[in-house]
Amino acid sequence: MSSSKEKPKDRQPKSAFSRRSWLQGAGVSGSVLTTGLLAEEAQAQTAANVMSGEVEITLDINGKKRSVKVEPRVTLLDALRNRLDMTGAKRVCDRGTCGACTVIVGGKVMYGCSVLAVDAVGKPIQTIEGLAPEGQLHPVSKAFVNHDAQQCGYCTPGFIMATKGFLDRNPNPTTEQIDKALSGNLCRCGTYMGMKAAVLEAAKEIKNG
Amino acid sequence: MADYKWPPMDKRRVMGKRIARLDGPMKSSGRAKYPSDMNRSDLLFGALLTSPHAHAKVTGIDLTAAKAIKGVTAIRVISGPGTEIQWAGTEVAAVSAVTEEIARDAVKAIKVTYEVLPHLVKEDNLAKVGARAKAAGEQVTGDPDKAFAEADAKTAGDYGIPVITHCCLEPHGSVVAWGKDKIDFWPSTQAVSTVGGDLAKMLELPATQVHVDCQYMGGGFGAKFPADRWGAEAARLSKESGGRPVKMFLDRATELTIAGVRPSHFAKIKVAGKKDGTITGWQSESWATGGIGGGGMAPLPYVFTNIPNRRMNHTQVSLNTGPARAWRAPNHPQASFLTCAAITDFADAIKMDPYEVFFKNAAVSARPETYRKQLAKAAELIDWKKKYTHGAQKTGTLRRGLGIGIATWGGAGHASKCKITIHPDGTVEVELGSQDIGTATRTCITQVAAETLGLPMSGVKVKLGDNSYPPSGPSGGSTTIGGVSSSTRKAAVNALEKLFEKVAPSLGVTPDQLEADDSRVVVKGNPAKAMSWKQACQKMGPTPISEMGENEPRTAAREGLNTQGASGIQMAEVEVDIETGVVRIIEVVAVQDCGLVVNPKTAESQVAGAMIMSVCSALMEERITDQTTGRVLNADMEFYKLAGLPDVGKLTVHMDITPEHDARGIIGLGEPCAIGGIAAIANAAANALGVRVPMVPLTPERVLAALANRRNA
Ligand code: FES
Numbered sequence: 001m002s003s004s005k006e007k008p009k010d011r012q013p014k015s016a017f018s019r020r021s022w023l024q025g026a027g028v029s030g031s032v033l034t035t036g037l038l039a040e041e042a043q044a045q046t047a048a049n050v051m052s053g054e055v056e057i058t059l060d061i062n063g064k065k066r067s068v069k070v071e072p073r074v075t076l077l078d079a080l081r082n083r084l085d086m087t088g089a090k091r092v093c094d095r096g097t098c099g100a101c102t103v104i105v106g107g108k109v110m111y112g113c114s115v116l117a118v119d120a121v122g123k124p125i126q127t128i129e130g131l132a133p134e135g136q137l138h139p140v141s142k143a144f145v146n147h148d149a150q151q152c153g154y155c156t157p158g159f160i161m162a163t164k165g166f167l168d169r170n171p172n173p174t175t176e177q178i179d180k181a182l183s184g185n186l187c188r189c190g191t192y193m194g195m196k197a198a199v200l201e202a203a204k205e206i207k208n209g
Numbered sequence: 210m211a212d213y214k215w216p217p218m219d220k221r222r223v224m225g226k227r228i229a230r231l232d233g234p235m236k237s238s239g240r241a242k243y244p245s246d247m248n249r250s251d252l253l254f255g256a257l258l259t260s261p262h263a264h265a266k267v268t269g270i271d272l273t274a275a276k277a278i279k280g281v282t283a284i285r286v287i288s289g290p291g292t293e294i295q296w297a298g299t300e301v302a303a304v305s306a307v308t309e310e311i312a313r314d315a316v317k318a319i320k321v322t323y324e325v326l327p328h329l330v331k332e333d334n335l336a337k338v339g340a341r342a343k344a345a346g347e348q349v350t351g352d353p354d355k356a357f358a359e360a361d362a363k364t365a366g367d368y369g370i371p372v373i374t375h376c377c378l379e380p381h382g383s384v385v386a387w388g389k390d391k392i393d394f395w396p397s398t399q400a401v402s403t404v405g406g407d408l409a410k411m412l413e414l415p416a417t418q419v420h421v422d423c424q425y426m427g428g429g430f431g432a433k434f435p436a437d438r439w440g441a442e443a444a445r446l447s448k449e450s451g452g453r454p455v456k457m458f459l460d461r462a463t464e465l466t467i468a469g470v471r472p473s474h475f476a477k478i479k480v481a482g483k484k485d486g487t488i489t490g491w492q493s494e495s496w497a498t499g500g501i502g503g504g505g506m507a508p509l510p511y512v513f514t515n516i517p518n519r520r521m522n523h524t525q526v527s528l529n530t531g532p533a534r535a536w537r538a539p540n541h542p543q544a545s546f547l548t549c550a551a552i553t554d555f556a557d558a559i560k561m562d563p564y565e566v567f568f569k570n571a572a573v574s575a576r577p578e579t580y581r582k583q584l585a586k587a588a589e590l591i592d593w594k595k596k597y598t599h600g601a602q603k604t605g606t607l608r609r610g611l612g613i614g615i616a617t618w619g620g621a622g623h624a625s626k627c628k629i630t631i632h633p634d635g636t637v638e639v640e641l642g643s644q645d646i647g648t649a650t651r652t653c654i655t656q657v658a659a660e661t662l663g664l665p666m667s668g669v670k671v672k673l674g675d676n677s678y679p680p681s682g683p684s685g686g687s688t689t690i691g692g693v694s695s696s697t698r699k700a701a702v703n704a705l706e707k708l709f710e711k712v713a714p715s716l717g718v719t720p721d722q723l724e725a726d727d728s729r730v731v732v733k734g735n736p737a738k739a740m741s742w743k744q745a746c747q748k749m750g751p752t753p754i755s756e757m758g759e760n761e762p763r764t765a766a767r768e769g770l771n772t773q774g775a776s777g778i779q780m781a782e783v784e785v786d787i788e789t790g791v792v793r794i795i796e797v798v799a800v801q802d803c804g805l806v807v808n809p810k811t812a813e814s815q816v817a818g819a820m821i822m823s824v825c826s827a828l829m830e831e832r833i834t835d836q837t838t839g840r841v842l843n844a845d846m847e848f849y850k851l852a853g854l855p856d857v858g859k860l861t862v863h864m865d866i867t868p869e870h871d872a873r874g875i876i877g878l879g880e881p882c883a884i885g886g887i888a889a890i891a892n893a894a895a896n897a898l899g900v901r902v903p904m905v906p907l908t909p910e911r912v913l914a915a916l917a918n919r920r921n922a
Pocket residue numbers: 090091092093094095096097098099100101102111112113114
């Protein structure tokens with residue numbers, strides 16, 4: 001295949017204390033291709049209760065301080081969806097493959113499922129809810145509508161956030177760059193036909209203010 | 210009787226126009242609330258414990274530790290001691306708790322003991338499935354032995370397409386609250402009007418007690434019709450938790466293991482024919498699985514159904530794997546792949562361009578002229594004549610090839626009722642217990658109502674996704690657009706008649722002399738004599754007009770609003786790197802008819818989406834099971850691959866919109882466009898390589914193995 005499943009570098013959480021490394025520590029991930037599937041699961045079961053107890057944290061979301069109680073193991077995505085009723089970001093693969101959970105943390109496009117909520121403290125978090133006031137559309141959202149780059153729409157907020165973050169960094173993209181930038185997101189309904197045109201149109205719209 | 214006929218093609222103002230989907234802004238602003246987004250107050254989270262074994266008997270369950278966890282509100286045993294589990298991932302117990310994390314902890318704390326039984330989870334080698342094979346009998350037409358004995362040329366090939374999953378991005382599940390007088394149910398569903406009754410039945414309650422609400426849903430593709438065991442268990446958890454709402458959606462691994470698959474299909478196919486490309490004989494021995502209940506049965510030979518001499522044998526294989534569910538055009542993509550591959554290989558063997566062979570043998574299909582026109586159009590779009598060369602002539606490391614896939618589907622409208630209310634202030638409500646599963650149903654219904662009432666899109670409010678609206682069928686088999694458009698058309702015509710009765714005296718004419726156009730009620734042939742829509746509605750007095758319309762499948766064809774029989778051709782150009790085995794899509798072209806097209810913009814999206822799904826299936830998708838553990842090895846999205854934006858190449862969609870097709874009325878689109886793409890891509894790769902890769906997905910490993918086999922041959 002092409003390089004589509006390689007995640008853009010800056011999509012990885014920068015902190016050493018990512019959910020992924022925690023999972024690895026608990027013996028959960030990367031086991032499917034080895035034989036000890038059942039054994040590793042048992043190991044994971046005993047690891048599950050290692051960290052518990054809720055802590056109150058304050059998150060800076062779309063320019064507002066929001067305090068929320070989470071266990072240390074709660075992802076930013078689950079904190080948003082389950083505790084703050086910010087459900088624009090979706091949970092699909094829950095392990096950094098599909099991009100449905102894409103948010104922008106500290107200016108970086110990230111998978112919300114692969115960042116711990118406690119790790120996002122102190123960094124500005126942008127979610128799709130903050131892109132435009134209710135009843136209005138951000139140019140990226142508008143372009144996705146115009147080019148019908150959505151069907152069921154479940155992947156759409158993730159694509160829109162990935163596009164937004166990409167255009168922030170690269171306001172004049174080529175189609176090859178668009179391919180690469182959005183290759184960390186997946187759509188099952190197959191809405192890619194209008195997507196490149198949508199991204200180009202959004203770029204133009206943003207430039208023209 | 211009222212005249213419900215569609216307005217003539219050239220007179221339509223709203224139908225047939227490229228209108229952006231109405232719920233697009235809700236979706237692309239993240240404000241659309243899917244069932245999995247429903248956060249009710251006091252919400253609890255559910256989690257499932259599933260069986261790690263593919264075949265086992267539950268011998269004991271110990272809930273003690275789980276019950277002791279603070280925050281757990283209820284635990285239910287689903288597969289109690291004595292239950293025989295038939296596939297890994299089977300639901301064993303369910304838990305509700307105040308947080309999702311606690312619910313998962315509790316699931317892990319449940320101790321289950323099993324007596325493990327022998328399982329079978331692989332069917333690619335029929336010789337190894339033993340007693341799990343069940344022959345479905347032989348079908349013979351004509352004299353295949355004679356046809357093969359007398360043929361100028363004969364070919365034989367092995368072909369296979371594995372089990373794939375639906376991989377809906379919104380997993381299966383629901384939020385459900387067991388209230389005092391009713392159950393509120395927010396499922397991710399394709400079946401708003403029937404899923405409530407389904408849940409009620411499982412809970413042994415009257416159907417009237419379940420209220421269903423699903424405004425948006427994140428993909429179904431045929432897998433989201435029933436309320437499902439997990440829906441019923443979520444409801445019971447709610448009940449046992451004092452009626453607090455419970456949100457329970459499958460995790461990704463469970464979603465990919467038990468929430469539905471498309472059956473595999475394997476076949477040994479022999480084709481006999483003349484030097485001029487005429488196919489005279491067909492023999493196939495096929496087998497398939499779709500889980501414990503056996504598999505689907507692909508209609509072979511596909512489309513070329515009238516090959517004069519045929520012998521078909523099919524075998525169902527029962528496996529200990531998650532069960533099949535309808536998957537966009539059940540059995541057809543597999544049938545198209547198997548048939549088109551065998552025909553392409555025949556063409557190759559007699560050194561004929563497969564385009565000519567398909568064109569010639571369209572004679573033995575049900576719609577020769579349509580297919581020939583579509584073949585010609587698709588060939589023109591992909592520039593077939595200029596680009597095609599025989600596989601044996603290709604050289605170099607990067608080799609390009611072309612391939613064809615063919616499709617047929619029914620797609621007549623399902624039973625649907627629609628209620629249209631015109632209020633005295635001129636506002637209009639359209640209500641149907643239907644659903645928009647991403648197919649722009651909401652938008653298309655609005656177009657039909659607006660067209661009929663002579664109003665702009667903004668003059669009509671369409672309400673779906675609630676089972677208190679008049680019932681409409683589930684969205685399966687491409688039956689929705691025909692059903693809901695017809696019922697909406699009839700309801701709108703009926704409502705308009707009532708309005709005309711009220712308005713006619715003021716304009717000094719009889720009701721039949723009136724028409725609705727451009728937000729006015731106008732005297733036919735005398736546009737100066739008119740009244741604005743608003744003024745007209747004031748004539749009705751204080752009581753709104755409310756009328757029903759119904760699509761009844763048995764009489765629909767006679768009425769002509771919707772019908773069935775969609776044809777399609779897809780062609781693909783691929784480039785294969787013969788050193789790495791990587792297949793890259795250059796272009797896929799689709800020529801698709803579906804009768805009267807309500808919204809070409811969203812129709813094209815749907816076709817392109819189906820082409821992309823075909824890219825996934827042709828190049829990436831395969832559920833991989835492991836005979837040692839009985840498990841699905843790739844129940845995740847890293848190793849269960851879907852295409853990304855860079856993988857799909859150029860997509861060219863040509864909706865076959867012509868007066869002849871338009872006159873047939875509306876025909877469903879979701880299935881027919883999801884059929885031919887896999888065949889087109891697999892055949893293009895065979896053309897590029899000069900050798901058939903027998904099994905899709907065309908992974909580099911399979912491509913290189915096919916090349917190595919040829920070298921060794
Ligand atoms: S849900 Fe986070 S990447 Fe898929």
